[in-house]
Amino acid sequence: ARAHLSVGADFTAGTVPPRLFGSFVEHMGRGVYTGIFEPGHPSADERGFRGDVLDRVREIGPTVVRYPGGNYVSGHNWEDGIGPVADRPRRLDLAWRTIETNEFGLHEFVHWARAAGTEPMMAINLGTRGVQEALDLVEYANHPGGTAWSDLRRRNGDEDPFGIRLWCLGNEMDGPWQVGHKTAAEYGRLAAEAGRAMRLVDPSIELVACGSSHSAMPTFGEWERTVLELAYDQVDYISAHTYYEETDGPGEFLAKAVDMDSYIESVVATADAVRARGRHRKRIHVSFDEWNVWYQSRHRSGGIHQQTDDWAVAPRVIEDEYSVTDAVVVATMLHALLRHGERVRIACQAQLVNVIGMVRSEPGGAAWTQTVAHPFRVMREHARGQILDVRARGDHYDAGRLGDAPVVDAAGTWDPDGGTLALFLANRDLTEPAEVRIALHGFGELRPGRAEVLTAGPGQDRHTGNNETAPEAVGMRPLDGVRIEGGEVSVTLPPLSWAA
Ligand code: AHR
Missing domain, CATH: 2.60.40.1180 (Golgi alpha-mannosidase II)
Incomplete structure (x- = not known):
């Protein structure tokens, strides 16, 4: 061919947004436990962070890491993951039908992100919870001190506020699989009110509203329109998610970035239409905060929840092994994101470790880098300046x-x-x-x-x-x-x- x-040099399309090369750690499968965190592993530090995994993560260099979900966040109580580990409750995780031990929580994540040299991006639970819990979390994380929540953070070992700037207002709230799933109007109002209140606690935060879970959702387009009509002034970004796999031969699979280009352009057009109708000045950017190759059909026999023994701790879930073909597809997905970098200001490859991960690790054993991590690392390193x-x-x-x-x-x-x-x-x-x-x-x-x-x-x-x-x-x-x-x-x- x-x-x-x-x-x-004069034909450019904006500057490369540093947060385009982000990733995602969810409390799902072995993403956290025996992934980034495994006390007792020969490479673990005093906090239980796996050094061999951290080395690989630093090499790949995600600039931002989204946490703690994903579907998991829609039933998550952030307070369960703070305070003495021995006192933390074990909970049912309804998203993945596992047991969450809460040994790893907010402080651990913030310290892990620092060790990895990456920016934390926190998601709040708008499935089973609402404005008050979101306010408490922002106060706990970002308020300097002198209040109940901020002083509790200090007593729990972190004198200085975490200064978390990026916040996702829930996750995939358009999906009927989501705990606390909502209509666009229900979600749009909740996102607006949560966002408005969170900014009263910390005006410096940036907020991501949930867009569609993927562009084939029956409500795609209408969801984005309704949510942005209701929450335009309160949010900075609308999210997009997509996962591709080879279903109809390699030729179609290798061209999936064509679909991603058109998905991004549709979300941008919808956001701009709401901008015009509402006579807004600011533009909404896209946070493409979940994207990857994911062989969903290989794992799915009777629904995603049927893939694990019920209520296990950190079972093996969707540990895809990536090939040369997958790496080329992932590279072209990165091309699509970069081409649209003027409007896609955040993107998170999903996920970082074990669960459809760029890095794989065995309990007590080795860690290694999957094929798809290579284009990510190289583009993160070399895509600089003007697009x-x-x-x-x-x-x-x-x-x-x-x-x-x-x-x-x-x-x-x-x-x-x-x-x-x-x-x-x-x-x-x-x-x-x-x-x-x-x-x-x-x-x-x-x-x-x-x-x-x-x-x-x-x-x-x-x-x-x-x-x-x-x-x-x-x-x-x-x-x-x-x-x-x-x-x-x-x-x-x-x-x-x-x-x-
Ligand atoms: O990344 C795996 C899952 O895919 C996430 O939890 C969810 O948001 C998406 O459906």
Whole structure:
């Protein structure tokens, strides 16, 4: 296949939002317990944080981590996770039919986030709880002292306020599976009132209203419209979530970013329509706070809740093992987010550890990095400065229900301060290499820097992944043959590959 791309230093689409490279830790399966937290593990510190997992998380470098759910948050009592661990209650977690021991709670998460060098993003429970509990939590977390809740935080070991700026007003409240599920009007009013009150406690916070759980929800569009009509002044972001898997062959799967592009554009258009109707000045941004490849159909026999023994502590839940193909799809999802970075200001890959995780860890054993973490790490490191408006011509293919998709999918950034142009290129063709030529306009003299590629190596195929015995089977390898000549970059991408 062939593709001709064109990029220019003056043709940009906003600045790269640092929070675009976020992730998510939910109290679900082994995300927390035996994931980021395992007292007694040989690598654990005095707080029980697994050092081997932390090392991998620091390397991947999520800039923000959402917590504690997910569906879990809609039945969560934040107060259960504070104070002496021995006194913390064991509770039924109705979202995942497990037992929550509450050994890991708010203080532990904030300290873990500091150790990981990431910003905490807290979700409040608007399923079984409401305005008062949200107020108590913001006061506990962010008020300096001299009140009942803030002084309790200090007695519990943290003199200084946590200063948590980002707050999600519930999770997937449009989903009938959600504990405390609501109609758009019920939720929109609650989100507005919770948000308004939370800001009275701490005016510096940023608030995310729940959008749809995915774009195929029957209420998609109408949900966003109603919620924003009711809560526009109180919120800063509307959320989006999506998970993709291979159901109709690799061609369609590899083109899922086409769907993600259109999903984002629909949410932005809906938010802007509400802005126009309400004569609002500010714009609502998108928080794409759950996205990934997730093989839901493999796990689902009779509903997501039927996958575990009932009421176990930290069972193995949706521990997907990712392949080369999945890594290329995830890379193109990152391209879609980056292309829309002017409006998508937050995004959280879901999830960080074990549960559809970038990192895997075994109880008492090893930790390793999955294939999908590589494009994330590389783009988090190199996508800097201005988002390039990449113009593309080239071969297309039939991607089934997604229509015609470009074989080569691209995104890029230009950092004028560092003088660095970063290009991210995926070849969706399973068997043929792609010849890519990129015309450069207005960047001055450029020299080739680093070029790396993720693809199936010798003896591997598109299904190859990393596991405990071969933790580095798939990763970034040097890409040879990148040339810059006469204002043009030329490169050959191997079949089914992603290059930076
Ligand atoms: O990330 C797994 C689950 O997917 C989350 O708990 C929920 O918000 C979504 O449906």
